[in-house]
Amino acid sequence: MEDAVPVLRRTPGTLDALLRGLGPTWTQADEGPGTWTPPEVVAHLSHADRTNWLPRLHTILHGDGTFPPFDRFAHLAASGGRTPDDLLDEFAAVRRECVTRLETLRLTAADLRRTGHHPEFGKVTAGQLLATWVAHDLDHVVQIARTLAGVQRNAVGPWQAYLRVLR
């Protein structure tokens, strides 16, 4: 817990510093058909905060441990027509509320060992869910930075060979 919360708390500010006010060259970039632009990734993080992490944790702690379904693409409809900065504001607000609710739970070591049932993996613990929330944030920070770097793919010329993010 004391390791997870500091990262969860920092993600909105990290993405805000990286993306707010950037021009369409950057904010409209994706990695090809079926991939997401940086603002769409931000919308996905808000959506996951609302419908995935805490609801699943609640199911482990107070329900029958069966996870509610999570639609990994629902945010695309919800984010249509909204500005990147608006999506950043929304994520900051949603995340702030989630971190507050998480801290209010005052999870114990015993709580973190309690288990739920993942539709694919079977038994998973509350601690694994929390660690995954953190790693999922960082996975999408990587995705956004990689998508932005891709905008420069041709412009860097021969340096592409030295840039791991472009390989």
Added chain:
Amino acid sequence: MEDAVPVLRRTPGTLDALLRGLGPTWTQADEGPGTWTPPEVVAHLSHADRTNWLPRLHTILHGDGTFPPFDRFAHLAASGGRTPDDLLDEFAAVRRECVTRLETLRLTAADLRRTGHHPEFGKVTAGQLLATWVAHDLDHVVQIARTLAGVQRNAVGPWQAYLRVLR
């Protein structure tokens, strides 16, 4: 130019939002022998700003186009014993100065087509150098987020299969 500067300007704030005040669980993590911790990556970015990007650009615009040598490991000695937050402060200051100097150059399209001699690649343009500066920033943002995510590798349990950053 109008695409590059906004990203170059944002990188220190992005890394500050992500790293400032984080505990040693995160700031002392690396990806194995010979890899860097997040603060060491920040020190590398400061070092590259000081000794690589603008000096090479200067050589293209005003020198004989032969790049000065760049030691990709010199920052490790320079960063020893300094706190992560101190390294973030240094990077913010160095980058601010570099962006100001870059803007003062008021590079034209003709300037960006001028060429220098890379020891390995041969002829490269000022425009490619500038694009590489941007992509290099993003490459290291990816590296830092990936290094932090690696801290959670075992803790996420079976979810590792879903997290690209951990594969």
